[in-house]
Amino acid sequence: MQQLSFAQRYDEYKQAVETTLASLIPQQLPDTLYEPMRYTLLSGGKRVRPVLAMLACDAVGGNGMDALYAGIAVEILHNFTLIHDDIMDAASVRRNRPTVHVKWNESAAILSGDGMIAIAYQTLLRSPDLTRLRELIEAMNTGIIEVCEGQALDLEFQDCATIGLTQYFEMIDKKTAKMLELAVKVGGIIGGGSGTQIEALCRYAQTAGIAFQVQDDWLDITADAAKLGKTIGGDILEGKKTYLIIKALEQRDSLPDSDRTLLDEFLQKRGLSAEYIPTMQCLFEQNGIFANARYEVERLTHEAHAALDALPDNVGRTFLHEFATMLLERTH
């Protein structure tokens, strides 16, 4: 039997996720509750989290398909956070389409997000083997709480002039990395992984997750708008304290006068209007901030790869290795 390539395995798992998701959210009343769920969950996306769960399940010696529902549970949680975060960030576009609170209204966005949390737990319960149910539920609980902490920190940071890189990394660890950790954790539990193996998977997902967010910050201002599915430089418009901004602020005193003024204005006005985006791009480029971001992403990806050494040498582990590389190389 010929071994599947990483890309083939990814496609196979992603396809299983799409098919299952389509049948999962009931086409039932009330419309204002279930339509936003279907709209959000069936709008594509890379399905990073469920595929990660399935690969983690393989990597500890399980059968990846057994982690399908657990992985989808995490995907549903991830999408709930997108809907609620979009309200809080007043974001109007996601994946090239209006956000839920814009297309429907804020109440529909709050409610459908709430309902998705319960549907995520419900989906987890469809897993074929629930002997470690308590561990699975605990992982879900902690994952949700930490992602809420991360979003709360993110919002608090918007009102706070002096955020350092340590605080930034703590925030994105919770806001972004924890959902990836949750994915590999439920996958690892369902695959029968040992405590040590699950810890290794979590370290892998944590470092890959932080790399993922730094990459996101970088792509927000360097990517192709159509590919990204939203406005380029959105973080600048919203006044977000991204890796790039925090790194630039760290070097503030050694920057040229014009760059210092620009950064101060960004802080004072909590964001800059669209015409300043090219100037900010130049600032990041000329002061090596883009290079710093790339370096950081590569360093973290290397750490993620290293964490995998604690796992048995099998094709699942190899695919997790390739997965982290894929995240590093993505352009949107």
Next chain:
Amino acid sequence: MQQLSFAQRYDEYKQAVETTLASLIPQQLPDTLYEPMRYTLLSGGKRVRPVLAMLACDAVGGNGMDALYAGIAVEILHNFTLIHDDIMDAASVRRNRPTVHVKWNESAAILSGDGMIAIAYQTLLRSPDLTRLRELIEAMNTGIIEVCEGQALDLEFQDCATIGLTQYFEMIDKKTAKMLELAVKVGGIIGGGSGTQIEALCRYAQTAGIAFQVQDDWLDITADAAKLGKTIGGDILEGKKTYLIIKALEQRDSLPDSDRTLLDEFLQKRGLSAEYIPTMQCLFEQNGIFANARYEVERLTHEAHAALDALPDNVGRTFLHEFATMLLERTH
């Protein structure tokens, strides 16, 4: 040993709930996440749901205190729905204090509510016996989903001129009664109740819960404002389709001209300003709508009592009987 009275048992259980709740929500950062949780959960309230869970546990032959954490889990869910509903209803006062989205902001209200869902599942896991964990989690999932459906229906009904009593009862069954059902269900499961016993408990809670809401609709416009902890007639101001309004609309064609005009104006303007509240009180009083509401509450309470016949004749069952009577007789 002298038998405790219902009031003593209620106080004992309520006190255990207060003490445990106070230690449950961490006093930790981020403040904007955890402070609104503590503010909401430690603001008193009747603790109807956890006490119900504990009495249900007693009624099926268990030890009520074993259902403490499961009951508190339901109380936390109930409070999450209050925070999110207050955003959607633009309510500014609850329990005599500003609502969370007013005291903090909308993002803090969304996030703390989200986090409370996960903390509810976490609290459930502290229960002393989790042999029926899967059933417990399923009950939580369904409870949350149905309460979201109920709130979605409630919002949809605000935009819909012709709501009948059947639709109204479906909505409050989900929005209000399901959380009481969830309380007795988790209590019954933890107490080791059989399927038949748990069904009886659910029928009891469903009818008592619907009675509770009709009573709430009635109290909203007849109670003492200080006791109620919010503005009298708030439902009229917000244009809510309560039992009273729907019942009045059912009789619209046989009402005096002035009352018909008032009701039509209520529908057109989606609510009336404060000076119309006494006139609405007269309308409900003179056309027997208040009497209808009282009758309905009594009929449903009687049904709730009857559902208890399927349970063993013990003091737990007697207290559930008295509990429903207490809800019927409350003045706020």
